[in-house]
Structures are given as structure tokens and as C-alpha cells.
Amino acid sequence: MSEFLQEISEPVAAARGVRLLLWRDDLVHPALPGNKARKLKYNLVAAREQGHHTLLTFGGAYSNHLAALATAGRLFGLRTIGLVRGDAPDASGLAQLNPTLARAAADGMELHYLDRSTYRRRAEPDFIAGLSARFGPAYVLPEGGTNALALPGCAELVTEIRQQTEFDALAVAVGTGGTLAGLLTGLAGWQQAIGVAALKNGGFLRAEIDALTQQASGQIFTNYTLQTDYHFGGYARHSAGLLAFIEEFRGRHGVLLDPIYTGKLLFGVLDLIEHGYFARGSTVVAIHTGGLQAWAGWQQRFGKG
Template identity: 80%
Template structure:
């Protein structure tokens, strides 16, 4: 078995006769792991083909996407600009006031600018993008989370990589913007099932987003997936003692650190769905660890200050 594929002998799964595996995409690349690298792959190719030397993108203060774009810029010699949702540090405060995610992005060369919530809501408006490009100069613009049509092919490639290692009946992945799940659906091409576990509250709208992405990338929407919206633990980046306890216990059992924003909720949800009989006995389910461990440094700092 590949070092990226790990058996999870969980009692809940064994009791239901379900084989549960974990795909360690967080180990796939030493410097740029997880689904963010897959989303960036063809976007970076397009940026080069269009002659761009600058990447401009958006994200929250603890964004895995901002961190990944900054790392990609450092690796490939590209200027990176990150537009961060929230208030700017006080003038002259320097990098010492940055949280660990933004401090690392800055160390990787990303130029950080801040947008208040009103301005940030305009991040997808063509007119606002034009204003930004007038301010910062020509740039290849990546949306929040890195999700666009070019993000899907890189995520779709994961399906063939997993199929080369094992037969499976379902793939399960955490859902933020929907790009990774949409990419998996184009890779599955109607075969086997996919399960998305929404990391944010009231995530039902994501189905329309996912269907729009797959139509844009492949000309069709898919019906071989479910979107589970009951495992958000209060909303994006929200948590509970139960979730944190689950993450600690999971690491103790399997030696795998999940993150509290995406993959912790994913595995909690998958195991609960197995216990509820959502997967047939004898089936194989592969949960995908999409990375995100960098968020722990900021997470720990955030709550240590309380």
C-alpha cells in the first residue's frame, strides 16, 4: 500500500463492515501539500502562459489558500499579493503583530493588504477586480480558496491516483468553497460516490456552486454525490470540546493530526455516517486528508490569548 494510503481500523467502521482508508494528500508534496497545491497546478500553468509574474488573491487571516499561494510564489519566483479580510495592523507595527499564518506568508514574500468586510464582499465583482489591477498592476487573479474551473483538473487527478492504489466505493472530502469536491466529481465521471462534508454553517448553497463548477469544467452536473451539512460545529472555524477531543483521540489512535477547520469535521462526520448505516456493509470508503495543519499555529495562538 502506498505511504499516502492508510488503513483506519476504527471500531465504528469495523462494526458496520466498512473498510475505511485515509488518503494522506497532506504528505504528497514536502513544501506545498494538500488540495491547495492541486488547485494551483493548472492556474500556475495558465499564469505562466499568459505571461504573468504576479499572483493576486484573497483570504481570511488564517487562510490555507493564502499560505499556499505565498509558498508557491516563493518556490516559483512569482510576486504574490494577498488581500486579507479584516483590519490592518497599526502603522509601524511590523510583522511581529501578524498571526503565524500571515507571518509565514509574509516571510515567503507575500505582500499583504487588508480589506474591510464591505470591500471584501466585492472580491468577485469584475469592476472591483479592475480597480485592484489598476492599483497593483497586471496580475493573475486567483479567487478566494483557489476555486475556479482551472482548480478542478488538479483535484480530478487525485481520483486516478487513489484508483491506482485501491478499489473504493466512495470518496469523502471536506468542503469549503466546493472546488475540491467538484474536481473529484469530474474525475469520477459518474462512477462511484463522493461525499462532501461542509465546514461552514448553512452550507446547502454549495450544491449550486459545485454543480456550476462541474458544468463549467466538464459540461455537466453530477448526481453521484451527497453534501452533508450537519457537521459544521457552529460554522466556519467554529469548534466544540467534542470536536477537539475527537481530533486528539484520532491522533492518538492513528498518528495523524487533523485540522480543526476542515479534516477534523470530515472524519468526525464520516465515522458518524458509517455508524448510522449510510455506507453499505462490505464497502470501502476513502477519506481525503487535504492538509491544513498550518492552521494549528494560528489556532493555538488565537485561543491562548483568551
């Protein structure tokens, strides 16, 4: 078996006759791990083709996407600008950069802060034009790095997994929907995909996913489900039960999950297995999409991890 594909032996899976595997996308690109690198791949190609030397994007203060884009800028010699939702650190130094933003700044990202009402305008053409006037020409990436060009990089993951194993379903955490949409274009109607929404009331993401696949491939796929019951209170919310599950999973399998995406994913997948969602004899591959940099900020905020 590949170094990136790990057998997950769980009693509930054995009892239901389901083979559970974990694809370790967090290990594939050591400097730029997980799905964020896949989303950036063809966007970086487009930026170069269009002659851009600056990348500009948006994100919250603990955004995996901001961290990944900053690293990409350092690796490929590009200027990066991050527009952060929220207040700037106190000029007196009483409020320090959190670990995510500190890492982004160390990688050379210029950080600017937007209040929440201004941040909500981030997709408006007039607002984008104003940013160009302020910062100069830039290749603009949306929050989370999700656009049509993010999908081909995620679709390549399907091929990589197929080269290692046959499977009946792929399962992935869902934030903006870009990774799941990319997987669907790679599956091209074959096998099932399961998305586990990391945010509360995530049903709206189905329309987002369908719009992305329509834009990228001209198709809307029906071979997927969106599971919305494993958000643990909402995006970046948690419970003692979720943290205990993550710690127990690490103890059993030697794999650290994150509390925002992959912890909820594996909890959800095992619960679905227990309730007979997958047919006996199925092989299910859950995808570890990285995001482990979030733990530093998590520990700062909650003193846990």
C-alpha cells in the same frame, strides 16, 4: 499499500463492515501540501501561458489558500499579492501578524487589507479592474483558489487513489466546493462522493459545486451528497468534543487532523458509518487535504491544540 494510503481501524467501521482508508494528501507535496497545491497546479500553468509574473488573490487572516499561494510564489519565482479581509496590524506594533500571515509575508507575499464591505466586492469586474490599475497586471485567483482550472488538479487525485485501491466512495471536507467538484469530474459518474461542509448552512454549496462541474466539464453530477450537519457551529468554529475527537484520533492513528476541515470530515464520516450510511462491504476513502498550518493560528487565538 501506498505511503499515502493508510488503513483506519475503528470499532464502529468494523461493526458495520466498512473498510475505512485515509488518503494522506498532506504528505504528497512536502513544501506545498494538500488540495491547495492541486487547485493551483493548472492555474499556475495558465498564469505562465498568459505571461503573468504576479499572482493576486483574496483570503481571511488564517487562510490556507493565502499561505499556499505565497509558498508557490516563492518556489516558482512569482510575485504574490494577498488581499486580506479585515484590519491591518496596528502600526505601533501592538497587533502582530498572526502565524499564517507571518509565514505568507516571509514567503514574499505583499499583504494589503480590505474592510469587509470592500472585500465583498472582490468578484466584481470593476473592482478587479481597479486592482489591476493599482498593482499592475496580475493573474487573479478567487478566494480559496476555486475556479474551473482548480478542478483538473483535484480530479487527478481520483486516478492516484484508483492506482492504489478499489473503493466505493470518496469523502472530502468542503469549504468553497472546488475540491469536491474536481473529484466529481475525476469520478465521471462512477462511485460516490461525500462532501462534509465545514461551514454552517452549507446547503448553498450544492449550486456552487454544480456550476463548477458544468463550467469545467459540461456536466452536472448526481453521484454525490453534501453533508451539512458536522460544521460544529460554523466555519472555523469548534467544540470541546471536536477537539477531543481530533486528539483521540491522533492517539489511535498517529495522524493530526485540523480543526477547520479534516477534523470535521473524519468525525462526520465515522458518524455516517455508525448510522449505516454506507453498505456493508464498502470501502470508503477519506481525503486528508492538509491545512495543518492552521494549528499555529488556532493556538494563538484559543490557546489550544
